[in-house]
Amino acid sequence: MMEKKFIYSILYDYYKELLKDNQANIIDLYYNQDYSLSEIAEDMNISRQGVHDALKRAEKSLTDFEDKIKLFYKYEKYQKAAEKIIKLTAEIDDEKYKETVKQIRNEAGKIINEG
Amino acid sequence: MMEKKFIYSILYDYYKELLKDNQANIIDLYYNQDYSLSEIAEDMNISRQGVHDALKRAEKSLTDFEDKIKLFYKYEKYQKAAEKIIKLTAEIDDEKYKETVKQIRNEAGKIINEG
Structure with missing residues (x-):
């Protein structure tokens, strides 16, 4: 609460x-x-x-x-999903996919930082 | 337009x-x-x-x-970012990261499907 x-x-x-x-x-x-x-x-x-x-x-x-x-409710949901995406990308610790992971994080960051 | x-x-x-x-x-x-x-x-x-x-x-x-x-404007932005994330995950075509990629797509899908 x-x-x-x-x-x-x-x-x-x-x-x-x-x-x-x-x-x-x-x-x-x-x-x-x-x-x-x-x-x-x-x-x-x-x-x-x-x-x-x-x-x-x-x-x-x-x-x-x-x-x-429900702007707040929806935004909280999107933000949680985006945060989870960023967390998940940490599992892809691979030079080969470095640039892709960076771009995914960048896109997820757009969702988190634009309340 | x-x-x-x-x-x-x-x-x-x-x-x-x-x-x-x-x-x-x-x-x-x-x-x-x-x-x-x-x-x-x-x-x-x-x-x-x-x-x-x-x-x-x-x-x-x-x-x-x-x-x-600006609910529509913001949501369009989030949706575009989420769609781009899904597109980017296609570049990670690797058995090792299959489950992680699936989870990332699932999270991005939550943003796309919950207008």
């Missing part, structure tokens, strides 16, 4: 463009920059309760997006 | 869950099932102009989603 904070940070990375500006801002301040609700309230000049409610709505939006389009 | 019809069919597959029900329905009828605007209008009991406007809005939503979260 992943930590809640970590989950929302990741979902924010994937879906921030779909959030309303103020919701994106609140998620970022709370989950990435460790602001308290009161600090955000002061910063945005709204009530603490208002921040709390907007945060809950933003969290729900993020989990709804993931339920619907 | 991909055909417009093909693009919206694909974007629909990725993002239909984010569309309003009637928009999803119209895109599906028009782009996947080849209904005309008039046929959709009759089917949904709204005006042809109403269907046209809803279709344009739905198309815009789909391209906006893609602009924002």
